[in-house]
Amino acid sequence: MMPDDLDAVFSALAHRDRRRILDLVRNNPGCRVEDLGPHFATSRVAILKHLKVLTKAELIVSEKVGRERLLYFNIMPIQIIYDRWATEFSALWAGPIAQIKYRVEAEAKAKAEAKPRRKRDG
Amino acid sequence: MMPDDLDAVFSALAHRDRRRILDLVRNNPGCRVEDLGPHFATSRVAILKHLKVLTKAELIVSEKVGRERLLYFNIMPIQIIYDRWATEFSALWAGPIAQIKYRVEAEAKAKAEAKPRRKRDG
DNA sequence: GCATCATGTAACCAAAAGGTTACATTTTTC
DNA sequence: GAAAAATGTAACCTTTTGGTTACATGATGC
Known part of the structure; x- marks a missing residue:
């Protein structure tokens, strides 16, 4: 993991709603983008933006199934930091x-x- | 540690130069602000700004001694996250x-x- | 006591971040 | 096949971030 990647991971974790998204996805593997909506006060598109940040940091991986996108939590970036610490x-x-x-x-x-x-x- | 504090810590860690500052301060407890300068390509004031971010996140504590400011690394925020993880x-x-x-x-x-x-x- | 040192603030600017509404596209349902 | 569903993009706007130069202040050294 390159330093730029570390920037991306820490930056992704630096927003409360994004940490909450991670919790939701981790506890509900395979949940869809729209499943996240009810848990937040912000717009759907804001959530999409958060997801984009989390995906770029590799904290979330997803797969398109028809018109849905299933989300999965990826522990690797956090494990790498944890081990380094x-x-x-x-x-x-x-x-x-x-x-x-x-x-x-x-x-x-x-x-x-x-x-x-x-x-x-x- | 409140969620806002978590934001501050992760945000502080989300910049490469700031992580490097933390490394320098950790390896040189009591070093001064100006000791950091030679290690970076940016201006002194940029470094002061980074220090302000790190101090607000409580990753660095400092004490004024005369006209100098001595810097110390504070492991607590990282330990809290580590334990939580x-x-x-x-x-x-x-x-x-x-x-x-x-x-x-x-x-x-x-x-x-x-x-x-x-x-x-x- | 004055010049120098070390730090800090102020002002500025471009880019990034975080949110919004409007529009677009593909897939699913009936 | 049309309507609904689910996701995604575009455009916009405000605020924040990360950098700069200029200026200010208190402490130290001679």
Whole structure:
């Protein structure tokens, strides 16, 4: 997954209604576009736009069956991020107490070395 | 964490430079705003704007020391999402084989029950 | 105390985002 | 075959986003 793809996934998740769409599709695999309508206060076309964003981020895959479009949730983008977070941050979230200790150490270290750096101005 | 906060966090993560800022701050706790400049092709003020977004999402906390501002990474928002994902999706990502099996079952189930729903139009 | 440094705000602009109504197309139903 | 259903596109508009340059302010160094 390329950085641009990460942008797309996080961006897709950055809207409440889109997260709710994902929940609905995940809990109702194969549901249709029109099944989503009653759950939202916005227009059908707004929902179509949200679906387009989710599809581009690969969080939703769909198939056209006659005049209907069946929607499915795709866990892969989220799993990729989840796994990447596990790799990068697992040392940071050992637990509440360990975490506070780490934070304090980080701040002490910062004060000890927060000095000479290269300078540049925009 | 409220849904609006989730919007803010995902939105903050939805920009490549902002993720890179987070990496830099995480690996250099207590670094200053100007330390970030050399790593990016955009202007200093653009970076300040990114920092404002990250701060609002609580992914970065900072303290003013004299004329400098020291930056620290805050793992909490990401940990909250991570834990929530673990709760909601752990059944979905048991493994590649199990996942494919689940997907097939989901699609078969969808075809069997993808029928009567309420209708509404925008 | 003055010049420099580090950060921050203001103003501007183009592009993107998020919504709307109107129109179009294909498939299904009767 | 005509009407209804389901989806999709186009056009429009307001707001937000992401960038820029210019200006401002307080702290630091000499």
